[in-house]
Amino acid sequence: MTCTTTPDLDRIAEELTAILGPQGVLTAPGEPYDRDSSPFTAAPDIVALPETTEQVSRIVRLASRLGFALIPRGAGTGTAGGCLPLSGGVVISLERMKRIITLDTRSLYAHVEAGVITGELRDAAAGQGLFFPPDPASLDTSTIGGNVATNAGGPACVKYGVMRDYVLGVEAVMPDGEVIQAGVRTRKGVVGYDMAHLLTGSEGTLGIITSVYLKLIPLPPATVGLAAVFPSLPDAMRTVAAVLGRGHLPSAIEFLDHKCLGLVGDKLPFSVEDKSASLLIIELDGRTEAITPEIDMVAAICTEHGATHLMPGGTRKERDTIWNVRREVSTRIREHAARSFSEDVVVPIGSIASFIAEVPDFENRFGLDIFAFGHAGDGNIHLILTVPRAARPDTQAPRLEDGIEAVARRVLELGGTISGEHGVGEAKKHLLPLEIAPASLRLQRGIKQLFDPCNIMNPGKVFP
Known part of the structure; x- marks a missing residue:
């Protein structure tokens, strides 16, 4: 086993080719292997495309023997830079193992x-x-x-x-x-x-x-849903609390803040004039005879808490129309901004509205536009922090980074966590000490050292 070495790329490529054949090794890789859905890009030295676990094992044994880094990759859809070779190395893509x-x-x-x-x-x-x-x-x-x-x-x-x-x-x-x-x-x-x-x-x-x-x-035999527009996000969040508090357990509760709704409101079948309005999407699944009257009860709760528009989702076509509004958000934000960064913080459900109410302060302090949407049912908020197109790019990087840290600190003060589902990867590793105590961080580093003493497996990720 070799822990430190200067990789001989020609030799590595030759030995990988012996394992995978010439079609399984890319020696001049570019897109898509140099990127994921994060702002980072980094071209790998080599990409290996195994088709069996036995081939993966042989590749890892080679990496252990020659001392080169391996970066596992799925489809490259992550938002934290976790599958990128930011310090070089061999990307091992599992895309061909799809049985x-x-x-x-x-x-x-x-x-x-x-x-x-x-x-x-x-x-x-x-x-x-x-x-x-x-x-x-x-x-x-x-x-x-x-x-x-x-x-x-x-x-x-x-x-x-x-x-x-x-x-x-x-x-x-x-x-x-x-x-x-x-x-x-x-x-x-x-x-x-x-x-x-x-x-x-x-x-x-x-x-x-x-x-x-x-x-x-x-498989649940049926699914029904609705979308509801509220005058403000606090109205929508009070509705979420009421729905859950009265014994309903939706299979999805999503929200869009007023800025997101402003970007995608044209996809709704009605006009929303209120600039502070927010959107809730609620779905139920189960037996038809149970969830049909239940969605009516949920709709009544929405109306009780001030919903100004209700959009039914009783058929597959109606639900697709509702979810197309939700799916369009990220695309519209990217079109809107010169630069953006995705955060997926989680706060206690009861703190969603109060936390979102603080967003304008973050915007003013750091010169950013911030869009909020996500999973109202579990407190997982997707915050897209964006740099306005009119801003000078050379002055915005530090302010964006400071804004991200300020958001993370506030989330933790509220009893939340800095990542609900996107992971840490490269993007959030510098924030880990804000959430994880030194003793716990030492223990986790020790686990990594025990598993991977030569640090060949996705080195530099997760831990600062």
Whole structure:
């Protein structure tokens, strides 16, 4: 094992080619491997495209022997720079490992390779009357391996939980090349330490996940929803509290603040004149005879709390229209701004409105435009901090960074966390000491050192 060396790229490429064949090695990689959905870009020295766990193991053994960095990659949809080789190295892309190995309809689990697209697993499960709930915004393009590595979430978290809640077991390649099977295929299992869930959310810093055993549940027979416009975000948040407090458990509760609604309001079938108005999207799933009257009760709660417009979502077409409004937000913000940075902070549900009320102060202090939307049901707020197009780029970088830190500090003061589902990667590692105590940080660094003593596995990520 070699821990430090100056990589001989020609030799590395030659040995990788011996493992993968010439079609499995890219020696002059550019897009898409030099970027993800974060503001960062970095071209890898080489990209390796394995098709089997055995090939992944051989690549990792080679990296351990020659001492070069490995950066695991799914589909590159992350927003934290976690799959980018910011200090060089070999990107190991799992995109070719995309088999759904088992879809067990009796024991209700799936065994899939890391490169399977999340939406494709959802569709395959639905075809068997089963449901895989995690639904990140990028589910049509993101991979299961990437979602597990970042413990991804989505709108369904409020009812169904995050990716970790569906991981039964994983197959992973350790930094020495050994392949381990961690976890179980059953609903329960407490034998030994919970290695599967330690690897879940580890962002490729402890090992490379090559396949996953995932829990499935029966497919809800029906889904209904609505969108409601409120005069202000506090009105919308009071409605969320009332809906949950009266015993309803929606499968999604999403919100858009007034600035987001101002960007996408043209996609609504009615005009919203109030410049302070906010939008709630609420869905219920279950048996038709139960959720049809229940959505009427939820609509009545919305009206009771001041909703000025209600948009029904009883049919698939109506729900698609509602969700197209939500999905358009990020695109419109990018078109609006010269530079943007995505934060996915989480605050206690009862603090959402008061926290959003402080956003204008952050804007004024740091010269930014800030857009807020996200998951009202679990307090996960997506803040897009943007630099106005009229601003001078050379003066804005420090103010953007200071604004991000100020937001993080306020979130923590409210009892929240600096990342709900996007992970840490490169983007937030400098903020980790704000949330994690020194003793805990030392322990986590020790775990990384124990797993990866030569620091070849996604080095430089997560920890400052």
